[in-house]
Amino acid sequence: MKRRTFLQLGGMTAAGAWLSGCRSANERLIPYLVSPDEGVTPGRAEYYASACRFCPAGCGILVRVSEGRAKKIEGNPAHPVNRGKLCARGQAILQELYHPDRVPQPLKRTGPRGSGKFTPISWGEGLSLLAGRLSALQRERSTERLALMTTQLRGTLAELADRFVAAFGSPHHIRFDLLAPDWLRAANRRSFGQASLPWYDIAETRYLLSFGADFLEYHLSPVHYGFAFGRMRQGRDTVRGHFTYVGGRMSLTAASADRWMPVRPGSEGALALGMARLILTESLYDAASMAASGLWPERLAAGLEAYDLPQVAQLTGLPQQVIAEVAREFATTPPSLAMAGEMVAFQDNGPEAVRAVQLLNVLAGNLNRPGGVFPGGSVAGPENSFADLLAFVERMRGDRIGVALIHGDPLHTIPPVTGFPEALARVPFVVSFSPLLDDTALQADLILPDHAALESWGDVIPPVAPRGTVIGLMQPVVTPLHDTRQFPEVLMATARELGGGMAAAFPQQSYLEMLKEAMKKEVHPAGGIDFETVWVDLLRQGGLFKTEGKGGKGYRWTAEAPVPAPAEPRFAGDDKRFPLHLQIYPSTAFYDGRxxxxxxxxxxxxxxxxxxxxxxxxxxxxxxxxxxIGFGDLVEVTSPRGSLHLPAVLYPGIRPDMVAIPMGQGHRGMGRYAEGRGVNPLALLALADNGTGPLPAWNATRVRVARISKEGNLVTAGNPEGSYRGELIEI
Amino acid sequence: MEKQTSPYRWGMVVDLDRCTGCGACVVACQAENNVAICGKKEIAEGRNMHWLRIERFWVGEYPNVRARFLPVLCQHCRDAPCEPVCPVYASYHNPDGLNGQVYNRCVGTRYCGNNCPYAVRVFNFYSHQWPKPLDNQLSPDITVRPRGVMEKCTFCVQRIRRAKEDASGEGRLVRDGEVQPACAQTCPAEALVFGNLADPRSRVARLVRSPRRFRLLEHLGTHPSVYYLKGGGREHV
Structure with missing residues (x-):
């Protein structure tokens, strides 16, 4: 016996003797002398590639798994969207998997809606309950009374959900996301004749001008653009990209800007057109770009006559020379780049204001050139899902929906002013697929809990990728913790239970099979190569990343596109009783609340x-x-729609006529860490209407603020006194 | 200056011009190092357990106001004020330039925390819980620190150890970029760069030669191994 083996055996004996004395039931000693179980190497972790679907950006992740448990999530370096980087939210989805309050098995409601009284049932019972309701609709020949409500799904999951609803004979698949870029698709269609989302080449630009686009927090693809931002600043030897931010509140993104322009809410479009006019009158525009887009400088300038500098300065509340300086810098620092974001789009003149910003890119020649803006990929999506939502609410109100299947938490993320909560209460049978008892699940009659993301199969198609085909693949990295089933599997099982045409619509045995078929179509394995081999390779690298070639049709201002004309902004609430503008913004940590x-x-x-x-x-x-009002005081914020009590933060980076509340808190359920914490500011929002119908203008509400007490119970990690005007370190 | 006995002197560069303050590093650190979950009460008492925090400074007044971010982690000082005060040698300096903390030596006098000018040492005032099954996320590479123990950023020493073992198994030194702590690995803007300062060709050593370089509270003579690169360029405030 070698000395080494002897010591190992001796150590094992000693450890074994000690352990047998104080062993708890769930401990298992992994012997390191006999060969360990498959996939288990003591002390060595395995990494599984997967994809993150927490927010729509769709980053690639690597999950470190040790002894069958997921330990840590890192960015996938091979993924072209995030290149090994990951945001705080993406790393935290580990806690979604191991959340102590997950719904462990199907639940049936026993108490009144919202009471949170449920009784556990088996999957067989749950599925037959759902199938029973659905076959009743089929018998009554009123299949259009089924509605499926999801977030904006993409890839096979979207296809499957669409197919389910269509095969059943219902036209109602509602895909609404409060933060979905419908507004950007619609603006692109109007200006450029194509609805594809843009890809901004931030890394190579020299002058970045963001109109309320918080690309470092939530706008389109924050990790992708965060990476590009770092390169724009310090990635080039001689050029440091300049960044100017336009918006009434200094967001996290704006905090990184060189210049912050606290514009009056709703006047962003006017500012963009004022800059455009100055660029035209001073002949600083890119003539080639104007010609390519079929725009005549003189004619365009005449169309923008109303936006002369003094007028724009008055509309925006900014000094004339600042506006002129930024306009000149933007036009004379090629390649420059203008972006429009949610904080502009969610004004009641947002759709036209976004187009005004796009016009700046045409003037400066930033379309389809490095450092500018490109059409990014071919991902189509809804351009006005808000109208679908309102139509759906109308249907529910008229008792024309019998069964609502809901994936996601719309009760938390849809402003109540749409009438959604009251309308949903009229639906006789609501099914939720939430893995936690969230606001929607609490109002549901049946809960069929979905897997956590790290237990699921799936394809994640990022909305923003440089070019080519990028499909991230999700794979289960651990065995499911609870008796849950993946949402698409539940839809397929329900279809099988219903039989007939429904079952025929889903010939595949499982969602995995469907996913593999879809991927097979994408890769076309060459002759002789087995798809199983390709599939394993795809899973190993985290998806299909074809980033070469396939340059689509570039952006070009269409002949029919009218000159952007943002109307005078209007706000809900008169300025006497409600003197302050309210801005709602997605929280850096929680996104829309998930x-x-x-x-x-x-x-x-x-x-x-x-x-x-x-x-x-x-x-x-x-x-x-x-x-x-002092720091941390409890205040009451009142809008025409209602009022909320919450603590105040003195914030030097916001206009004096504005207040801002982050989204994400104020859940009625969602487990011990979220329940009853904070407020949901969406309750304050009123609906805007510019004559053409209701608009998703979430930043067009006015409020008033009054102090209640000093008991705000606000806790900050940094000392507000110490860091405020802190000169501790010269930076 | 003491004699260098190791081929490594680990250090970090924080480029404040790249840092966006997003907080990805904070969560990465917490996930990697089994850092406890702290409730509102604990943080209100100033007992947050984060090893890495992002300081936010407001400079100026509206409308000419700026917010500045400063990620602060253990500076791994070469002349660390926390080390000589520990009565049980729990706080020590390793040959690679790391400022280590031996948890099972620590008796909780908190002298080191008192003496740290950067306030980056955190003390377990409470027994922290991971309600089941949240405890499954705990990394097996790192001890879960009990109540009464001081803890701090280690530059993810478990990763450094592994990289050094792998390298020495192949009879070479750790390559530049082969090992990085969780915070630097995840940073979307690549503001955090980690590496061997003793290797003049490493990325971190090249960045340290930048004229934008400074260190926190340099006048105290602690000689930190964390260098900051000043942010800002053509500024309007």
Missing amino acids: GAPLPWLQQLPDPMTTVVWDSWVEINPATAAGLG
Whole structure:
């Protein structure tokens, strides 16, 4: 016996003797002398490639799995969207998997709706309950009374959901996301004749001008653009890209800007057109680009006559020379890049304001050139899902929906002013697929819990990728913890239960089979190569990444596109009773609220305010002083729709006539970490209507703020006194 | 200056011009190192357990106001004020330039925390819980620190160890970029760069020669191994 083996055996004996004395039931000693179980190497972790579907950006991830348990999530370096990087939210989805309050098996409602009283049932019972309701609709020949509501799905999951609804004979598949870029697709169609989402070449630009596009937080693909931002700043030897941000509130993105232009809410479009006019009158435009887009400088300038500098300065509340300086810098620092974001689009003149920003890119010649903007990929999507939502609410109100299948948490993310909550209450049978008892699940009659993302199969198609085909693949990295089933599998099982045409619509045995078929179509394996081999390779690298070639049709201003004409902004609430503009913005940590149940994200100090575990309202210190409000005071924010109580944060980076509240908190359920924490500001929003119908203008509501007490119970990780005007370190 | 006995001197560069303050590094650190979940009460008492925090500074007044971010982690000082005060040698300096903390030596005097000018040492005032099955996420590479123990950023020493073992198995030194702590690995803007300062060709050593370089509270003479690169360019405030 070798000395080494002897020591190993001796060690094992000693450890074994000690362990047998104090062994708990769930401990298992992995012997390291006999060969360990397959996939288990003591002390050595395995990495599984997968994809993140927390937000629509669709980054690639690597999950570190040790002894059958997921330990850590990292970015996948091979994925062209995030290149090995990952945001805070993506890393925290580990806690979705191991959340202590997950729904472990199907539940049937026993108490009144919203009471949270459910009784556990088996999957067989749950599926036959659902199938029973659906076959009743079939018998009554009213299959159009079924509705499926999901977030904006893509890839095979979207196809499967569409097919389910279509095969059943219902036209209602509602795909609404509060933050979905419908507005950008619609604006692109109007200006450029194509609805594809843009890809911004931030890394190579020299002058970035963002109109309310918070691309470092949530806009389209924050990790992708965060990476590009780092390169724009310090990735080139001699050029440091300049960044100007336009918006009434200094967002996290704006905090990285060289210049912040706190424009009056709703006047962003006017500012863009004012800059455009100045560029035209001073002949700073790119003549080739104008000609390619069929625009005549003189005619365009005449069309923008109303936007002369003094007028724009008055509309926007910015000094004339600042506007002129930025316009000149933008036009004379090629390649430059203008982006429009949610904070502009969610004004009631948003659709035209976004187009005004696009016009700037045409003037400066930034279309389809490095450092500018390209059409990014071919992902189609809804251009006005808000109209679909309102039509759906109308149907529910008229008792024309019998069964609603809901994937996601619309009760939390749809502003109540749409009438959605009351309308949903009229639907006789609501099914939720939520893995946690969220606001929607609490109102459901049946809960068929979905797998966590790390237990699921799937394809994740990012909306923003340089070019080519990028499909991220999700694979289960651990065996499912609970008796849950993946949402698409449940739809397929229900179809099989219903039989007939429904079963025939899903010939595949499982969702995995369907996914593999879809991928097979994408890769066309060459003759002689077995698809199984290709499939294993795809799973190993995390998906299909074909980034070469396939340059689509570039952007070009269409002949029919009218000159952008943003109307005078209008707001809900008169300026006497409601003197302050309200801005709602997605929280850095929680996105639209789906991150709230994860304790890592609750504990993560908000970057701008360092607040933890709470909601807050941001007020300019001067405004707060006028209202007698101090840091952390409890205040009441009242809009024409309602009022909320929450603590105040004195925020130097916001206009004095504006307050801002982050989205994401205020859940009625969603587990111990989110329940009853903070407020949901969507309750304050009123509906805007510019004559053509209701608009998703979520930043067009006015409010008033009043102090209640000093018991705001606000906790910040940083000391607000210490860091405020802190000169501790010269940076 | 002491004699260099190891081929490594680990250090980090934080480029403030790239840093966007997004907080990805904070969560990465917490996930990698079994850092406890702290509730509102604990943070209100100033007892947050994060090893890496992002300081936010407001400079100026509206409308000429700027927000600045400063990620602060253990500076791994060469002349660390935390080390000489530990009565049980729990806080020590390793040959690679890391400022180590031996958890099973620590008796919780908190002298080191008092003496740290950067306030990056955190103390387990409470017994922290991971409600089942949340405990499954705990990494087996790192101890879960009990109540009464001081803890801090280690530059993810478990990763460094593994890389060094792998390298020495192949009879070579650790390559530049082969090992990085969780924070640097995840940083979307690549603001955090980790590497061997003793290797003049490493990325971190090249960045350290930048004229934008500075260190936190340099006048205290702690000689930190974390260098910052000043942000900002043509600024309007």
